Amino acid sequence: MTDAGPGEADAAPAIDAGPPAALCQSGPQWLSEGETLTLAVLCNQDAPEVSGEDVVFAELPAGASYDPASGSLSWTPGLDQAAVYDLVAEIPGRESAHFTVGVADAWDQADNLPIVDRNAYPLEYGMPVFFLSPPAESREEYAFCTITYRGVDHDAYCKKRGRTSFDFPKNSYTLKFPAAAPFDEPERAGGFVDKRKVVLTTTFDDVSYVRHRLAFELWNQLDPAHVQIQTYPAIVYLEDEFWGIYNVTDHVDEDLMRQQGLGGDGHLYKTISHDANFRATRHRSDALKDSLAEGFEKKSGEPEEGPGAFDDLIDLVSFAIEADDDTFLAEIDTRLALDEYIDWLIFVTFIAGDDNAGKNSYHYHQSGGPWRFVPWDFNATFGQNWQTFRRSAQDYENYTSLNHLFERFLALPSISAQIDARYRAALDGVLQPERVTALLDQFYADVPAAVRARDQRRWRDEFESFDYWNERDNFLSPDEELDYMRTWIAERWTRIDSLY
Incomplete structure (x- = not known):
């Protein structure tokens, strides 16, 4: 007997892996009704004792056929065959393979038929x-x-x-x-x-x-x-x-707050107009509000309406208006989650959220706790306004005209210093252009090009002719819009970096 070399005595015996796989292994295949699919089924025709004749399918959709000579399946789905199919090929006694084929509804074909089975x-x-x-x-x-x-x-x-x-x-x-x-x-x-x-x-x-x-x-x-x-x-x-x-x-409501450990029986308000500016006067007006709750809509909390429904909100707005600087500094940390409200300012100024500084936000108050903030509605961001017109990355607005809290924050050196520090940390971290554009590219890729094309065919004409913005002459394709946003984000970071 020959002595084993170093390590050989403990080597595990070889395991017979069996014959090599003959059937293809591939991911889902997608096409639309009316398009033709050619799917390789037998990928290793040199496997011992295997030929295309050995492959059988338990069931094939109507119109699909398998060619033993080429080891492939061909199919042009009809206009009533939109569905996701699990096709099972088998070499009896040897192996089987599943092939997922997704057939998208040809909704834009004139003679298309409804999806048979949702x-x-x-x-x-x-x-x-x-x-x-x-x-x-x-x-x-x-x-x-x-x-x-x-x-x-x-x-x-x-x-x-x-x-x-x-x-x-x-x-x-x-x-x-x-x-x-x-x-x-x-x-x-x-x-x-x-x-x-x-x-x-x-x-x-x-x-x-x-x-x-x-x-x-x-x-x-x-x-x-x-x-x-x-x-x-x-x-x-x-x-x-x-x-x-x-x-x-997510729907911003008491259930969401409860899920996030904030309790679910507090008062939740949504800002629905720019009158929710934390001022005594209406937006761009010297007219006094009838109520300091103007611009807010109550979403949850008791009482829902009538006397007392907005008392805690009115108290917060009144504090923002009337508190002297010393009182404001002494109490602001206990009245609201200050870091969160500072981040509101940082967030909207970076993304140029013109519609997010004075409205399109939620404010939640649990009894005994600080006010919490949640942003909402981001169509007017990253280089476009609410009518989709282009907005330069160089245009900087601190939104104090829309939000008296922001005005007070920036006017007080100690809070302004906190803003500077948190903004600097964000610019060097989460808001780094490479990080933001990596997220942008990832999210864009999460929507397949075929789906973007389908959506464009469905809505592009109505989008370009819509009366809010039909005077534009610079409409972009989705890919061009992606490039525009990538450039805008890089330029925006440079602009904000020069300020902080």
């Missing part, structure tokens, strides 16, 4: 799909609707939402699920689960499709102690009509 249409080019049936007509009252998501039906309620976006042909929606059966999407946004209400935010006024998501992610990353807002992209159908790309987003 439960068999969970994804489109890899993106999750919602069906709303019937689609909501009102933004005032919820109406019963069946929501089919990832092929599963949910009995729920829907309504339209938004103010400016209510005028769009592509509206936003709020979905309300039963307490006993909340919405769950464990695979997206780090686990988008246990949601009673969900917002579907329109992308009609954002050719990039990512402003909303990018802004929320930056807010989340600026400080993990912020109220964290989850969002991810999905596709929406109203009944059987392709309605395109939406951002699925």
